[in-house]
Amino acid sequence: MVNGGPRERGMGRGMLAFVVADVVLVLALLVLVGVWVAGSSTSSTPDDGPGTAATVASSPSTSTGTAGTAPTTFRMPSGNIACTVSVDGVTCTIASIRFEAPVAAGCTGQTGHVFVLSTDGVTVPCVDGAPPAVAGDDVATLEYGSSMTVGGYTCTSATDGVTCTGADGVGFRLASGAWSQLP
Incomplete structure (x- = not known):
């Protein structure tokens, strides 16, 4: 059968609904963690940029951690790309x-x-709905030339995009003009 029966189509819709729900939850987590990070950084650093990168690079959740380490969310300086890094992997939206x-x-x-890096490698899930919005100023900025590591996952911000890899070197490079899988 080319199109599959009603039961097969229903399973596809169920999986799609599951992926969409996951993306919505990840985006909600991005906003919540961003608000938390921004709230904790405003008391000790100015809002003019460079202090934000120092806060992201030095906050406890950005160091190599254990399963209890909280996910950390950042955005690139343009706001076009936002990522959440945890001990379980990386999810970036563009x-x-x-x-x-x-x-x-x-x-x-x-x-x-949406790009996901986990122990299963890199995946690019199918998502229904509108593309994600540009990340707001309430999400901590990872300045160009800075890196963030949580567990075995590291993301590095550069003027030509973000590169996220696991300890094994598998990962992706993402920019508005191109993406590539690593290695």
């Missing part, structure tokens, strides 16, 4: 892309706006 998004078999939504 609001505006100028590259051809990867194709996901059976996807009726969009790909290319």
